[in-house]
Amino acid sequence: MSSPFLELERALPADRFLSDPDVLSSYARDEAERAPFAVPAAVVRPRTTAEVATVVAFCAERGIPVVARGAGTGLSGGANALAGCVVVSFEAMNQILRIDPDERLAVVQPGVVNEELRQACARHGLWYPPDPASAPWSTIGGNVSTNAGGVCCVKYGVTRDYVLGMESVMGRGEVVRIGRRTAKGVAGYDLTGLMVGSEGTLGLVTEVTLRLRGARAAERTVVGSFDGLAAAGRAVAAVAASGVVPSALELVDRHCLKAVDDWKRMGLTDSGDVLLLARCDAPGPAGDEEAEQLLACFEQGGATWSARSTDEAEAEALFAARRLAYPALERLGAVLTEDVCVPRMLVPEMLTRIERIAADHQLTIASLAHAGDGNLHPMTVVPPGDDDARARGHAALERIVDEALSLGGTVTGEHGVGLLKKRGLAAEAGPGVLALHRAVKTALDPAGIFNPGKIFT
Amino acid sequence: MSSPFLELERALPADRFLSDPDVLSSYARDEAERAPFAVPAAVVRPRTTAEVATVVAFCAERGIPVVARGAGTGLSGGANALAGCVVVSFEAMNQILRIDPDERLAVVQPGVVNEELRQACARHGLWYPPDPASAPWSTIGGNVSTNAGGVCCVKYGVTRDYVLGMESVMGRGEVVRIGRRTAKGVAGYDLTGLMVGSEGTLGLVTEVTLRLRGARAAERTVVGSFDGLAAAGRAVAAVAASGVVPSALELVDRHCLKAVDDWKRMGLTDSGDVLLLARCDAPGPAGDEEAEQLLACFEQGGATWSARSTDEAEAEALFAARRLAYPALERLGAVLTEDVCVPRMLVPEMLTRIERIAADHQLTIASLAHAGDGNLHPMTVVPPGDDDARARGHAALERIVDEALSLGGTVTGEHGVGLLKKRGLAAEAGPGVLALHRAVKTALDPAGIFNPGKIFT
Numbered sequence: 001m002s003s004p005f006l007e008l009e010r011a012l013p014a015d016r017f018l019s020d021p022d023v024l025s026s027y028a029r030d031e032a033e034r035a036p037f038a039v040p041a042a043v044v045r046p047r048t049t050a051e052v053a054t055v056v057a058f059c060a061e062r063g064i065p066v067v068a069r070g071a072g073t074g075l076s077g078g079a080n081a082l083a084g085c086v087v088v089s090f091e092a093m094n095q096i097l098r099i100d101p102d103e104r105l106a107v108v109q110p111g112v113v114n115e116e117l118r119q120a121c122a123r124h125g126l127w128y129p130p131d132p133a134s135a136p137w138s139t140i141g142g143n144v145s146t147n148a149g150g151v152c153c154v155k156y157g158v159t160r161d162y163v164l165g166m167e168s169v170m171g172r173g174e175v176v177r178i179g180r181r182t183a184k185g186v187a188g189y190d191l192t193g194l195m196v197g198s199e200g201t202l203g204l205v206t207e208v209t210l211r212l213r214g215a216r217a218a219e220r221t222v223v224g225s226f227d228g229l230a231a232a233g234r235a236v237a238a239v240a241a242s243g244v245v246p247s248a249l250e251l252v253d254r255h256c257l258k259a260v261d262d263w264k265r266m267g268l269t270d271s272g273d274v275l276l277l278a279r280c281d282a283p284g285p286a287g288d289e290e291a292e293q294l295l296a297c298f299e300q301g302g303a304t305w306s307a308r309s310t311d312e313a314e315a316e317a318l319f320a321a322r323r324l325a326y327p328a329l330e331r332l333g334a335v336l337t338e339d340v341c342v343p344r345m346l347v348p349e350m351l352t353r354i355e356r357i358a359a360d361h362q363l364t365i366a367s368l369a370h371a372g373d374g375n376l377h378p379m380t381v382v383p384p385g386d387d388d389a390r391a392r393g394h395a396a397l398e399r400i401v402d403e404a405l406s407l408g409g410t411v412t413g414e415h416g417v418g419l420l421k422k423r424g425l426a427a428e429a430g431p432g433v434l435a436l437h438r439a440v441k442t443a444l445d446p447a448g449i450f451n452p453g454k455i456f457t
Numbered sequence: 458m459s460s461p462f463l464e465l466e467r468a469l470p471a472d473r474f475l476s477d478p479d480v481l482s483s484y485a486r487d488e489a490e491r492a493p494f495a496v497p498a499a500v501v502r503p504r505t506t507a508e509v510a511t512v513v514a515f516c517a518e519r520g521i522p523v524v525a526r527g528a529g530t531g532l533s534g535g536a537n538a539l540a541g542c543v544v545v546s547f548e549a550m551n552q553i554l555r556i557d558p559d560e561r562l563a564v565v566q567p568g569v570v571n572e573e574l575r576q577a578c579a580r581h582g583l584w585y586p587p588d589p590a591s592a593p594w595s596t597i598g599g600n601v602s603t604n605a606g607g608v609c610c611v612k613y614g615v616t617r618d619y620v621l622g623m624e625s626v627m628g629r630g631e632v633v634r635i636g637r638r639t640a641k642g643v644a645g646y647d648l649t650g651l652m653v654g655s656e657g658t659l660g661l662v663t664e665v666t667l668r669l670r671g672a673r674a675a676e677r678t679v680v681g682s683f684d685g686l687a688a689a690g691r692a693v694a695a696v697a698a699s700g701v702v703p704s705a706l707e708l709v710d711r712h713c714l715k716a717v718d719d720w721k722r723m724g725l726t727d728s729g730d731v732l733l734l735a736r737c738d739a740p741g742p743a744g745d746e747e748a749e750q751l752l753a754c755f756e757q758g759g760a761t762w763s764a765r766s767t768d769e770a771e772a773e774a775l776f777a778a779r780r781l782a783y784p785a786l787e788r789l790g791a792v793l794t795e796d797v798c799v800p801r802m803l804v805p806e807m808l809t810r811i812e813r814i815a816a817d818h819q820l821t822i823a824s825l826a827h828a829g830d831g832n833l834h835p836m837t838v839v840p841p842g843d844d845d846a847r848a849r850g851h852a853a854l855e856r857i858v859d860e861a862l863s864l865g866g867t868v869t870g871e872h873g874v875g876l877l878k879k880r881g882l883a884a885e886a887g888p889g890v891l892a893l894h895r896a897v898k899t900a901l902d903p904a905g906i907f908n909p910g911k912i913f914t
Binding site: 103417424 | 558559560561582603604606610611614615617618627631632633634635637638639640641642643644645646647648650651653654655659670671672694697698700702739740741742743746798799800801802827829830831832865866867868869870871872873874878881882885886887889890893894896897899900901912913
């Protein structure tokens with residue numbers, strides 16, 4: 001440990017400052033499969049906002065990079081450590097400070113795990129909607145940092161839609177409270193919304209005030225099997241035209257289904273190549289009617305088989321096909337994953353282009369899609385040690401990014417830019433908008449210490 | 458007209474540049490009753506983004522202030538002209554460029570009137586929710602600039618929730634496209650959200666991409682009359698506890714009711730002092746059930762009279778009490794109006810404090826409230842020529858702002874800071890957050906030309 005960090009260690013209570021090399025290594029990276037990383041110079045696990053401020057002030061004075069870290073479940077390298085940096089891990093700031101049923105809000109520390117918050121809310125008859133696939137492990141701080149989405153955001157929106165305000169430590173170590181605790185408010189710039197999704201590049205979030213909803217009616221599940229992307233695409237278009245807003249509309253392609261079948265023998269590929277999974281949650285008879293409409297849409301699209309679930313267990317079993325796809329692929333090697341989002345009517349076209357790109361690169365590319373909002377997660381598996389497959393995989397995913405842009409889409413629907421999407425963001429935003437990003441970054445992080453080199457260079 | 462502007466006039470097509478003194482005077486101010494204003498040096502009514510860019514580049518080179526203007530219906534002085542400024546009025550950029558039912562979005566120029574957009578959407582079975590009281594006149598550009606709310610935002614959110622992306626002219630006259638057209642997207646900072654509500658201080662919005670919803674089920678209307686604020690407050694709390702999210706929950710106090718009665722003889726004060734007006738819009742039997750629950754909440758609060766409307770005409774008549782309150786007060790003199798927002802359970806407490814402030818200042822203060830989200834509009838009437846009443850009115854409204862802050866509220870729920878709320882914003886935000894505002898402003902408006910002196914000094 002070099003001497004400057006000795007001073008930081010002394011400025012913090014015992015056990016906050018970590019410098020054991022093995023420990024440092026475990027904070028080097030998130031779950032992105034193809035992003036560069038380094039072992040941090042130090043890791044700090046603060047317990048208070050004041051300790052976070054101490055770290056930031058220390059680093060700002062010395063120009064030391066600060067990388068914020070939640071649970072490290074990110075998929076774009078946003079939490080990857082930089083050479084010489086201090087990683088600030090929020091795992092010990094994990095208290096739910098308040099749940100207010102009257103005002104329907106929660107005040108939490110950034111290290112609270114998404115699923116724990118959701119369960120705590122449920123005990124008050126309340127609901128925190130954002131449900132990224134990482135919800136059992138990922139933290140609210142990480143979710144805020146990446147503006148995390150999930151399955152239900154097709155109807156209920158993403159993390160930013162639920163962040164009312166926050167406490168943050170800004171570029172010189174100063175602590176500020178931005179946003180509000182009221183239902184509405186237009187006092188000044190939306191700095192809260194700016195912080196959400198800024199991936200730790202503008203400041204460190206130390207407390208979050210979240211808007212909650214009341215617990216909702218039980219969801220109905222509708223499932224349909226299709227013999228190709230065209231038919232599934234027609235079904236998705238029919239849903240869009242029906243006016244029903246599903247609370248989930250997921251697509252699982254044949255490569256995902258096959259990977260799950262090879263593992264779990266669920267017989268998913270017996271009835272078709274593509275599975276559509278929908279949920280709806282209008283209360284009472286309106287919910288039944290929604291489910292009937294979704295079923296009719298699937299049939300209209302040409303489903304080879306479709307059904308409404310009659311109970312929760314059955315519905316969960318149907319959704320397992322989606323949930324198991326990623327682990328099923330991971331059994332086969334490292335999964336390189338993408339996160340493009342296109343106009344929702346172009347999901348079938350995008351999937352067709354992905355198939356073509358896969359063929360061009362002699363790869364299998366499996367896709368999960370949040371079909372209802374056009375967000376696709378193409379994935380390709382790199383068998384252990386196969387550097388050639390890895391190189392082809394990288395090239396294919398970069399082409400997918402370009403194709404998404406050519407369809408009027410975006411390079412990242414919910415994972416964030418991190419390191420992996422910097423080229424894509426530059427292409428999507430153009431030099432004028434990137435210049436605005438740099439101006440905002442410089443304004444709020446004058447010392448340039450917060451996660452430098454992430455999102456843009 | 459001074460010579461620098463001759464050059465600007467020549468750079469624009471004929472009829473864009475206005476310098477007739479009478480015309481200039483008509484662009485001097487918005488509808489805020491107590492904000493300073495000046496006659497602008499010139500007014501430009503651009504028809505294209507390129508023309509807007511010409512104006513901005515011209516003004517940036519010379520340090521001339523630029524004030525954006527929609528319909529001038531603002532209530533905080535945000536569009537008030539500054540000495541020597543150029544007002545850019547967007548009234549001629551009023552085209553709806555696209556309504557896309559498949560992707561549920563609209564692309565519009567900033568001068569499109571809110572109500573015209575709503576009607577155009579309705580023709581496609583679509584709905585643009587934000588419904589400020591000014592909707593028949595105010596423009597989308599103005600709504601975006603102030604992040605306008607309205608009656609249905611208690612359930613459906615405010616303008617920012619519907620802005621996906623935009624084209625803007627930034628501080629050197631450069632044209633950028635920010636945001637996206639996809640349902641989701643996290644590529645880079647939320648510059649779109651930052652522009653929304655920035656009241657023309659960061660750039661000029663020249664095109665907006667808006668998210669739409671499908672047309673909703675017919676609303677049910679529930680009305681209750683109460684013999685005091687305490688009872689109405691209990692009813693509002695009961696609604697909150699019930700889990701029903703009304704699509705409107707409005708409170709009209711006795712001073713408003715009396716003003717309407719004095720004008721229209723509607724007998725509104727016969728059954729009580731305070732009127733609560735609620736709407737709900739769940740489809741089918743669930744909507745009937747919601748209405749029953751709202752009615753039960755009103756009865757639980759102690760309503761002296763309550764009823765469900767059986768048809769649209771009757772519902773409209775009931776809501777007339779709210780709609781007519783402002784014009785009824787305007788008959789009596791200039792209306793000074795406020796816009797504080799408090800935690801929704803504290804609406805009765807805030808109204809009680811307002812009554813006390815009114816007594817202290819020997820004033821009548823009438824209040825309308827979006828009770829469901831804690832947003833209150835206290836109003837006091839200044840009889841023509843009564844400077845003393847005006848001074849007492851100003852003092853009372855400033856105290857109301859302070860009381861709202863002491864209850865954990867915000868100084869503006871939906872009208873914006875403009876000029877009237879600068880002191881309030883400074884008190885609410887504190888010096889640290891104001892410094893962040895200044896840093897962002899300087900970063901995006903390096904020449905300092907966009908609506909200088911608005912929101913903060």
